[in-house]
Amino acid sequence: MTERQSTTQWMVRAVIVVLGLAVAGCAAMGYSQEDAKFVAVEEGGAKMWKGGGTVDLKGRTKPLTLKVVNTLGVDHGFSIDTMKVKEVIKPGEEKTITVPLEDIDSSVSEHRVYCQLHPKHVAATLTITR
Numbered sequence: 001m002t003e004r005q006s007t008t009q010w011m012v013r014a015v016i017v018v019l020g021l022a023v024a025g026c027a028a029m030g031y032s033q034e035d036a037k038f039v040a041v042e043e044g045g046a047k048m049w050k051g052g053g054t055v056d057l058k059g060r061t062k063p064l065t066l067k068v069v070n071t072l073g074v075d076h077g078f079s080i081d082t083m084k085v086k087e088v089i090k091p092g093e094e095k096t097i098t099v100p101l102e103d104i105d106s107s108v109s110e111h112r113v114y115c116q117l118h119p120k121h122v123a124a125t126l127t128i129t130r
Contacts, residue, residue: 034067034096036126038113040076040089047072048122049113056129057101064099066126077116080126082108086116104128 038051055064070076070089078087078097082105089095105111114123 034065036064037067038069038078038124040068040070040072040115042072046122047076047115047118049076049078049115049124052113052124052126054127054129057104058130060101063101064104066097066099067094068097069094075117076121077118078113079116080111080113082111088117106130 035055036051036053038049041048041050043050057064064083066085068078068087068089070091070093073091075091076089078089078095079085080099083099084103085097085099087095087097109128111126111128112123113126115121
């Protein structure tokens with residue numbers, strides 16, 4: 001019986017090590033848990049939030065997670081009025097913004113993402129389905 005217990009303990013430890021390495025590998029490779037990513041960029045002389053996409057909230061219980069990166073040399077606003085989001089992102093800053101599900105206006109499917117500091121910048125769109 002002792003031999004069987006030590007074999008089982010060895011197998012459990014091996015599984016824990018493998019899972020730990022897998023998690024560490026994913027983190028090192030940049031895999032993350034954000035639902036959408038936005039990057040402040042300049043293209044063709046126009047500054048904009050690039051990114052967005054579609055997020056399905058059907059059956060969802062956890063908050064929406066947005067990764068926001070400012071690659072430009074000055075502060076930029078990051079606003080989504082229909083999600084009660086208004087942030088200022090510093091130059092070079094990478095920020096994770098968590099939006100509670102109850103803060104997302106369910107009457108809107110296309111949410112405008114814009115810079116409240118610079119109204120002439122090009123807006124992006126985040127589409128939410130349910």
